[in-house]
Amino acid sequence: MRQNPSFVLGETAEIKRLIRDNPWATIISHTSAGELVASHYPVILEESAEDIVLLGHVGRPDEQLHELGSHELLVVIQGPHGYISPGWYDASGAVPTWNFITAHLYGTPELLGAEENLRVLEELVDHFEERMPEPRRMNGTPVDAAYAARISAGTMGFRLRVTRLVAKNKMSQNKPAETVERVIAELEGDGPYASAALATEMRRVHDRLGR
Structure with a gap:
């Protein structure tokens, strides 16, 4: 992704917020066979880590497709985005554009053992179920525990410490305040x-800029 100084998303806290709010990730590998492979899975943050560390899992077939753990992965996180019409600017000449927030995160994943994989799956379920009026945990009863262990055996968990990244937040920062409004x-x-959602993200960006 080409970077533009006007749209750099450089704060670790803001990138972590993006991941928390948009956990559905695209995972991309360039394999030893010279193929590009992409899969889609939810990820969560290892909140105890100071840097950006992702926790996630893939199905066993995808583990083999990606050659998981043997090379660097690209994980793409995409937040709110949308078309911006030139008719929303003013009477002067303009072209349409697309506003968006995204992060490209790189790192070589560490594969998790069965016990830690199950723990990460439990955290993942809890992350989403905690908003429900009656959360359904993976390990709510002895029966659930046995079922969870059986299901987790068909997955491979991973921890990915982000070693490099490109993150971009293009929200009309190069436009006058009246145009932004x-x-x-x-x-x-x-x-x-x-x-x-995109309007909320734009307001957040411009409030941080003091506009």
């Missing part, structure tokens, strides 16, 4: 390209 108003409206 018009864009946000359109995104918050009911038009064909309305996106409340």
Whole structure:
């Protein structure tokens, strides 16, 4: 991903927020056979780590496809994004664009043993179930524990310490404040390209810039 100084997302805390809010990841490998392989799985953060460390899993077939643990992976996290019409700017000449927030995270995954893999799967389920009125944990009863252990055997857990990254937050930072407000108003409206999530992300960025 080409970087642009105007749109750099450089704060570790903000990248971690992006991951927490958008845990559905694209995992990409360039294998020893010269093939590109991509899979899609949820990831969570190892919250105790100061740096960015991802915890996740893949199915056993995908473990083999990616040659998991033998080389560097690219993990792509994508946040809110959407079309920005030039009609939302002003009467001067303009072209359409796309606003987005994304992070490309690189690292060689560490494979987890069966016990730690099960723990990570439990954390993953808890991460999503905690919002439910009656959360369904993986290990709620002895029967659930046996079932969880059986299911986890078909997965391979991993820990990925991010060793390099490119992160970008393109939210009209190069536009005047009045233009930004018009864009946000359109995104918050009911038009064909309305996106409340993208509008919220834009407000967050511009509030941090003090606009």
